[in-house]
Amino acid sequence: MHGKCGSPAPGHPGRLVAGHFPPHRAVPLHPGAIHTDPTLETARTAATISQSRIFTHSGREPGRWTGATPAGSIGGMTPILLMLLPACGQSAPPRGGPDDPAGPAAAEDGGGADDGADSTAENAPGGGDGGTGDTGAAGQPDVPRHDGDVAGPIDVNLVVNGGFEAGSLDGWILVGGDCEVVGGLPDQLPAEGDWMxxxxxxxxxDCLLVQDIDLLARGFADADLDQGRFVVQLESWLASTSLPERFDDQARLAVRFLDEAGAELGSLEPLIGTGSEWLERAAEGRLPRGTRTLRVEVEGRLRRGTDNDSIADDIQVRLQPAGRSSPVITKAPLLQDHRRDAMRILWETDGNLASSLVRWDVPGGGLRHRATRVRTIQVDPTRFVHVADIEGLFPGTLYEYAVSTGDTRSDRYLFRTTPEPDAGAVTIAWMADNQDGPEVMATHIRHMHARSPDLLIAPGDVIEHADVASEWSDYWWAPLTEDDFGQTTPVLIARGNHDAEHPYAYAYTALPGNEAWYSFRYGPVFVVVLDSGGPKSDPDLATDQARFIEEALASDEARTATFRIVVMHAAPYTNTNKGDGSDGDADARAAWERRFVDGDVDLVVAGHYHSYQRGEHDGIVYTVVGGGGAVLDGETHDNWDWLRVVDVTFHYSLMEVRGDRLQWTTYDLDDEVIDRFTIQADR
Known part of the structure; x- marks a missing residue:
């Protein structure tokens, strides 16, 4: 039987019950040793492997490596765990009454998003044999059994060959790429066992492996699955051989919940793995009602070079009965989309042991519709980011929505979808480099809100320290709640060097495309968003931004647009800096400027330099909008004589497109105009 929430189960050292995970830990990798962290809450056994551990080519599979481990050596690392564990929490109050903020429709169906079983964690049966998950040479799963009042192999690993200890991809389907099982790399050992x-x-x-777990075939009952009586827990060792927070390959893990027809009901993910140190990742969540298959996906996303250096080790899936839980919404919903027929919504809660959804409708319609396919990313044990798409919408149309997790619901908000391409009028706000200046940013947001933009685009550095989770709340999310701005106006970003490539930056944003660069049509405007920290130009790579620019600007949506705009963080040109002598991003100038000219770009909007700047070069207007709140630049130079407007002050900008005329106005912290110019379309 399991102990109380927050303590290891008796007889099962090293397993935590639902709701309590050790913090993410980075374990340095050194040839010849397996390392453990003495602060782990779970019992571990550390063992040093002799320096004589030698990696030799096995000859069995070209390009594979095997490891020879001295007799008696053991590895003490915790395996990747994907488990379904009991929820910890109190019983929820009744829902769906006359005061239900979701209206009569919610009252009719029971109201809250938590559709789970009525039992609590305290009286839900536990137990289990603590199986390790690798199922022997035959690769067969553990024998199903009944545990308490739910059927199925409770607390037993469901993944076949989850630690890749078969020395092969047995049990997995190779969907794409060149994934391989190796006994080690020149500078990296497996996190656990002999293979990774x-x-x-x-x-x-990209490397993509998939394994489907048929829950009925494993002995679980229709009734239990239809009542949503389980919780999912996921732990993983993920890494890459890249430098931390550098644009490079990413290791990702997800479990998708599929119904009887194979339709996705939702998904659960831990933080991505980056950097050359093994990182233990964790995630937990409620199993959606009607789930019949768990689809486990391991992805190595290639983003730099010709070796996909993503690595993963030891994957396990477990189920246990769930109780009731009432998570609290800790971040109000944030809109992040450019589509004409959909809207993406992000919000955060302090728990994930209850169902999440979005209710929506036309204004006054009673929120009759529901978006229930929710992607959840666990940042840490008290931060869960939910991402849901409302689809099937009409362009340029006003809608009302509210988000729910369990019995907690947000206020109702309104948004308008992106207009049709032939729309004659759009207004876009611009602001970059707010970083550690939330008070300044909040002032800008209040001023923006009064001018009712359709969209805000932030060209990077939306926080100061990407690895500080609280900054994503205090420096970014909180200012966007001023006047419900981010809840009613979509916000898109270009990635900057401060938000960088930290996993938090990918948890707290859900950008289009490859999540680094993308393009879209917004009414009469075509926008290309670039990642100035990524590879500028490499024709041999799929991640070649130069080729992406050419293809985007040659598209029909670009060629038929009245104006074409490029957005990036690091400005190609600057006359201000912090004393480092910079005159702009020379690599961007070399790789991209000719393509901007050839693609008939009208305007380039960037940040990075904490000032406002504007000038025209080769028929393109270049602006720098880095006055969002960070400490302003201290030096001004005459690097580029055509950058005629330079103002080192806090500011934001508003771009109003009316027919074939684009008017740009920049306002200071007092909301006074400091610059205004017009571009007249000639096409």
């Missing part, structure tokens, strides 16, 4: 997954060498493809 590697993204592939001499490749230009």
């Amino acid at each position: 997954l590697h993204g592939g060498r001499d490749t230009i493809a």
Whole structure:
């Protein structure tokens, strides 16, 4: 039987019950040793492997490596765990009454998003044999059994060959790329055991492995699954061989919940793995009602070079009965989309042991519709980011929505979808480099709100320290709640060097495309968003931004647009800096400027330099909008004589497109105009 929430189960050292996970830990990788962290809450056994551990080519599979471990050596690392564990929490109050903020429709169906079983964690049966998950040479799962009043192999690993200890991909389906099982790399050992997954060498493809777990075939009952009586827990060792927070390959893990017809009901993910140190990742969540299959996906996303250096080790899936839980919404919903027929919504809660959804409708319609397919990313044990798409909408149309997790609901908000391409009028606000200046940003947001923009685009550095989770709340999310701005106006960003490539930056944003660069049509305007920290130009890579620019600007949506705009963080040109002598991003100038000219770009909007600047070069207007709140630049230079407007002050800008006329106005912290110019379309 399991102990109380927050303590290891008796007889099962190293397993935590639902709701309590050790913090993410980075374990340095050194040839010849397996390391453990003495602060782990779970019992571990550390063992040093002799320096004589030698990696030799096995000859069995070209390009594979095997490891020879001295007799008696053991590894003490915790395996990747994907488990369904009991929820910890109090019983929820009744829902769906006359005061239900979701209206009569919610009252009719029971109201809250938590559709789970009525039992609590305290009286839900536990137990289990603590199986390790690797199922022997035959690769067969553990024998199903009944535990208490739910059927199925409770607390037993469901993944076949989750630690890749078969020395192969047995049990997995290779969907794409050149994934391989290796016994180690020149500078990296497996996190656990003798084998690990590697993204592939001499490749230009993402690695994707999939394993489907048929819950009925494993002995679980229809009735239990239809009542949503389980919770999912996921732990993983993920890493790459890249430097931390550098634009490079990413290791990702997810479990998707599929119904009887194979339709996705939702998904659960831990933070991505980056950097050359093994990172233990964790995630937990309620199993959606009607789930019949758990689809476990391991992805190595290739983003730099010709070796996919993503690595993963030891994946396990477990189920246990769930109780009731009432998470609290800790971040109000935030809109992040550019589509004409959909809207993406993000929000955060302090728990994930209850169902999440979005209710929506036309204004006054009673929120009759529901978006229930929710992607959840666990940041830490008290931060869960939910991402849901409302689809099937009409362009340029006003809608009302509210988000729910369990019995907690947000206020109702309104948003308008992106207008049709032939719309004659759009207004876009611009602001970059707010960083550690939330008070300044909040002032800008209040001023923006009064001018009713359709969209805000932030060209990077939306926080100061990407690895501080509280900054994503205090420096970014909180200012966007001023006048409900981010809840009613979509916000898109270009990635900057401060938000950088930290996993938090990918948890607290859900950007289009490859989540680094993308393009879209917004009414009469075509926008290309670039990542100035990514590869500028490499024709041999799929991640070649130069080729992306050419293809985007040659598209029909770009060629038929009245104006074409490029957005990036690091400005190609600057006359201000912090004393470092910079005159702009020279690599961007070399790789991209000719493509901007050839693609008939009208305007380039950037940040990075904490000032306002504007000038025209080769028929393109370049602006710098880095006055969002960070400490302003201290030096001004005459690097580029055509940058005629330079104002080192806090500011935001508003771009109003009316027909074939684009008017740009920049306002200071007192909301006074400091610059205004007009671009007249000639096409």
